[in-house]
Structures are given as C-alpha cells and as structure tokens.
Amino acid sequence: MKIAIGNDHAGTEYKKAVIKHLEAKGYQITNYGTDSMESVDYPEFVHPVADDVENKNVDFGIIICGSGNGANMTANKHQGVRSALCWSKEITALARLHNDANVLSIPARYTSIQQAIQMVDTFLETAFEGGRHQNRVDKIPVSK
Template sequence: MKIAIGNDHAGTSYKHAIVDYLKSNGFSVINHGTDKENSVDYPDFIHPVAKDVENKEVDFGIIICGSGNGASMTANKHQGVRSALCWTKEIVALAREHNDANILSIPARFTSQPQAVEMVKTFLNTTFEGGRHQRRVEKIACQ
C-alpha cells in the first residue's frame, strides 16, 4: 500500500514518527512534507498529497499541521478527496467507516505523537461500511 504524507513545520516530528511506523510495517511512503521546523506555508506541502490521492497515485494521504484545519481545507479543494480532521482514533474510525475518508488530517498541537501513530493505524485498518453511507458519500462531490 502506498501512502502520501505532507506536513508543515508544526508536524515535522510527527511526520517522522508516522513514516517510521509506516515503513517498519511495509508501507511505501511518498514524503511531500517539510523536514525542517522553520515556518512554511502548509498549502505548498498539502496540495501534492491531495493531488496524489485525486489522481489515484496513492491509496491514502496523511497530512499534518498545527490545528489540522488549514491542511484539511486545502486537501478538500481537490476532486475525490475526503479529508477528515481527526483528534481521536474513534473519530478516525467513523471517518473511514461512514465517510470513506481517504486523507487523514492530524492536528499536531492537539494530539500527542503516540496518539497520532495510533490514529494512523486505525485509519489504515478500518474499512468503509458502504450501504447507506455510500449514497451520502456520493452526495459530497459537487456536480
């Protein structure tokens, strides 16, 4: 499975922990994020992740910024992207089960690194339920 990851300066250390987890578990990772902690503009690092998901070049995306809001808003500008801002693994599970989220947005300033890694595990191990949720997901896209 191939994962694209992107982050701004607030998410650099989180990204490293998540990438370590992913690689040690056999995932292929495309790193679009900054590797520095100097202030950067998050859209520069989030759009490439969303494009990878939009173009089906990866299975999922993971994005990280301070609040997770700006990153998620940016990603959701892309067709076919369903970025979910999550701060607990329970919310992550619902985002996958009910919304077929294909990008996980993590708020680095409001979660711990171990929490973030657990959220990633949940995201990658939870499947979309389909059924009544399918028609709702279909209604998300602009027509």
C-alpha cells in the same frame, strides 16, 4: 499500500515518527512534507498529497499541521478527496467507516505523537462500511 504524507513545520516530528512506523510495517511512503521546524506555508506540502490521492497515485494521504484545519481545508479543495480532521481513534474510525475518508488530517498541537500513530493505524486498518453511508458519500458534490 502507498501513502502520501505532507506536513508543515508544526508536524515535522510527527511526520518522521509516522513514516518510521509505517515503513516498519511495509508501507510505501511518498514524503512531501518539510523536514524543518522553520515556518512554512502548509498548502505547499498539502497540495501534492491531495494531487496524489486525486490522481490515484496512492491509496491514502496523511497531512499534519498545527491545528489540522488549514491542511484539511486545502486537501478538500481537490476532486475526489475526502479529508477528515481527526483528533482521536474513535473519530478516525468513523471517518473511514461512514465517510470513506481518503486523507487523514492530524492536528499536531492537539494530539501526541503516540495518538497520531494510533490514528494512522486506525485509519489504514478500517474499511468503509458502504450501504446507507455510500448513499450519503455519493451526495457530496465533485466538480467536473
């Protein structure tokens, strides 16, 4: 499975831990994030992840910033991207089960690295339920 990951300065340590965890499981990772703790602008690191998801170059995206909000808003500007801001395993599971989320947005300042890794595992291991949820996802407009 191919995963694109992007982060700003608040998510650098999280990204490193997530990549190490995923590579140990055999996932193929494309790293668009900064490796610095110096302040950067998150859109520069989120747009490439969302582009990869939008163009189906990867199966999923993971984005990490301080609150998760800015990264999430940026990713959701892309066609076909359904980015979900998650802060627990339960919210993460519902984002996949009910919303067919294809990008996970993690708020580094409000979760621990251990929680982030648990959310990533939940995100990648949970399948979309379809059914009545598919009808709802189909009603999310996509610009053409």
